[in-house]
Amino acid sequence: MKLRELLNDIDILTASADLEMEITGVSYDSRTTRSGDLFVAMKGFAVDGHAFIGKAVAAGAAAVLCEKVPEEDIPYVQAADSRRGLAVVGANFFGHPADSMTMVAVTGTNGKTTTTYLLKSILEQALGAKVGLIGTNQNMIGDEVIPTERTTPESFELQKLFAQMRDAGCTHVVMEASSHALALDRVYGVHYAVGIFTNLTQDHLDFHKTMEAYCDAKAILFRNCDTGVCNADDPWTDRLLAEATCRKFTYSEKAPSDLRAEEICLEADHIAFTAVTADQRVPIRVNIPGGFMVYNTLDVLGAALALGISLEKSAEVLARVPHVKGRVEVVPTPGKDYTILIDYAHSPDGMVNVLSSVKGFAKGRTIALFGCGGDRDKTKRPKMGKVAADIADFAIVTTDNPRTEKPADIIADILPGLEGSDTPYVVVVDRVEAIHWAMDHAEKDDVIVLCGKGHETYQEIDHVKHHMDEREIVADYLNAGK
Numbered sequence: 001m002k003l004r005e006l007l008n009d010i011d012i013l014t015a016s017a018d019l020e021m022e023i024t025g026v027s028y029d030s031r032t033t034r035s036g037d038l039f040v041a042m043k044g045f046a047v048d049g050h051a052f053i054g055k056a057v058a059a060g061a062a063a064v065l066c067e068k069v070p071e072e073d074i075p076y077v078q079a080a081d082s083r084r085g086l087a088v089v090g091a092n093f094f095g096h097p098a099d100s101m102t103m104v105a106v107t108g109t110n111g112k113t114t115t116t117y118l119l120k121s122i123l124e125q126a127l128g129a130k131v132g133l134i135g136t137n138q139n140m141i142g143d144e145v146i147p148t149e150r151t152t153p154e155s156f157e158l159q160k161l162f163a164q165m166r167d168a169g170c171t172h173v174v175m176e177a178s179s180h181a182l183a184l185d186r187v188y189g190v191h192y193a194v195g196i197f198t199n200l201t202q203d204h205l206d207f208h209k210t211m212e213a214y215c216d217a218k219a220i221l222f223r224n225c226d227t228g229v230c231n232a233d234d235p236w237t238d239r240l241l242a243e244a245t246c247r248k249f250t251y252s253e254k255a256p257s258d259l260r261a262e263e264i265c266l267e268a269d270h271i272a273f274t275a276v277t278a279d280q281r282v283p284i285r286v287n288i289p290g291g292f293m294v295y296n297t298l299d300v301l302g303a304a305l306a307l308g309i310s311l312e313k314s315a316e317v318l319a320r321v322p323h324v325k326g327r328v329e330v331v332p333t334p335g336k337d338y339t340i341l342i343d344y345a346h347s348p349d350g351m352v353n354v355l356s357s358v359k360g361f362a363k364g365r366t367i368a369l370f371g372c373g374g375d376r377d378k379t380k381r382p383k384m385g386k387v388a389a390d391i392a393d394f395a396i397v398t399t400d401n402p403r404t405e406k407p408a409d410i411i412a413d414i415l416p417g418l419e420g421s422d423t424p425y426v427v428v429v430d431r432v433e434a435i436h437w438a439m440d441h442a443e444k445d446d447v448i449v450l451c452g453k454g455h456e457t458y459q460e461i462d463h464v465k466h467h468m469d470e471r472e473i474v475a476d477y478l479n480a481g482k
Contacts, residue, residue: 385417
C-alpha cells in the first residue's frame with residue numbers, strides 16, 4: 001500500500017517521506033519492526049516511542065510517523081497526534097472493517113463482560129447474526145475463541161481483529177471499551193450504533209488520577225455512537241452525558257427512565273423482574289444470581305431495543321443463557337456441604353455487589369477470600385478491606401496479581417480497612433494455601449467467594465504469568481482427599 005493511502009485522513013504537519021513509496025507493514029514497537037514497515041512513534045504512558053526510532057531504522061523501517069521530527073536519517077511524516085494517527089493508519093491498512101458491521105461498545109467499571117456475553121447471545125439467537133466479541137475474558141469470532149491480553153487491544157491490533165471478524169462473515173461486533181482504550185485513542189475513529197454505560201465506581205485511579213477524569217474518559221464513547229444506553233441510577237451519568245451527541249436511552253431500578261425494572265426477585269440461582277417501558281410490561285428471568293445482574297440485564301435489553309429487537313424476543317433468549325465464566329461461577333465441590341464461587345470482583349464496588357448478593361442467599365457464613373493487584377491504585381486497598389469487614393462474616397486476605405510489588409506490602413495496605421471491625425479475618429499470603437485454608441475451615445452451608453481472579457487462569461509476578469486456575473486448585477485438593 002502506498003504511504004499516501006495509509007495516511008488518508010491524517011493532518012500532516014511536515015514530511016520528508018515520498019508519499020508514493022510502498023509500505024508493506026505497520027509497527028509501533030521497534031522489536032517487531034520489519035523491513036518496509038511504517039513505524040509509528042507514539043508517546044506512551046510509560047515510555048516514548050520516539051526514543052526507539054533508531055532501532056526501528058536498524059530493523060528496516062521504510063518511514064516513520066511521528067510527532068517530533070526524528071534526529072535519525074529516515075523518511076518521516078510529522079503529525080500532531082501519532083497515537084490517533086496509528087488508529088487511522090490501522091483503519092486504512094485493513095480497509096475500514098468496522099464500517100461494514102454493526103458496532104456496539106460497553107464501558108463502565110463493572111458488568112462489561114457479562115453485558116457483552118448476554119448481548120452476543122441475543123443477537124445470535126434473535127437475529128441469527130454472526131457476532132464478534134472483544135473483551136476481558138477472551139475475544140471471539142462466532143464460536144471461535146481467540147485469547148486476549150487486555151480488555152481493548154491497541155488500535156492497530158483492534159483494526160486487524162475487526163478485519164478478521166468482517167472476513168469471517170460477522171455482521172455485529174460487541175466489545176468492551178475500557179477507560180484506558182478511550183483515553184489512549186485505541187478506538188479512535190470507530191463509530192458505534194450503540195454505546196452502553198454500566199456504572200462508575202473507583203478503579204484505575206493510578207492512571208486517571210481522579211474520578212472526574214475517569215468519567216470523562218468513558219464519556220468519549222457517547223460522542224461516537226448513535227444511541228447511548230445509560231444507567232439513570234448512577235450518579236455519574238449526568239456528567240458522562242453532558243457533552244454527548246447521541247440519542248439517550250436510560251434504564252434504572254429507581255430513577256425515572258425509559259426502561260425500568262419492577263417486581264424484582266433475587267434467588268440463589270437466578271434473578272427475575274418485570275421490564276417496564278412506556279407501553280410494555282415484560283417478565284424477565286436470567287439464570288445468574290446477584291442483584292447487580294438486574295442492571296446488567298437492563299442495559300442489554302436497552303441495547304437490544306436500540307438495535308430493533310423486542311423485549312419479548314430478548315426475554316426468550318435470556319431465559320436460556322448459560323453462566324458467564326468467572327462471574328458468580330459455582331465451582332464443583334462434590335461431597336462437600338459448602339459452596340465455592342469464583343468472581344472477578346477486584347474493586348470495592350465489585351466486592352460489594354458479589355458479597356451482598358451472596359449474603360442474600362447464603363444459609364451459612366459468607367467468606368470473602370481476596371487480595372489486591374500490584375502496581376495499581378493503592379487507595380482502593382483499604383476500601384476493599386472495609387467492604388469485606390462490612391459485609392462478609394469472615395475474611396481471608398491473600399495475594400492477587402502482585403506484579404512487581406511484594407505481596408506482604410499489598411496486604412499491609414488492605415488490613416487497615418479490616419482492623420477495628422467485628423469481622424474475624426486471617427492472612428494467608430500464598431493464594432493456593434489460602435484457598436486450601438478456606439476449604440479446611442469451611443462449615444456446613446458456608447459460601448466461600450474467591451474474589452479477584454474470575455476468568456483468569458494465571459498469577460502475574462514480576463512480569464511473568466504463572467499458571468493458576470482456581471477451579472483446578474479446588475478440584476486437585478478435593479481429589480487429594482482434603
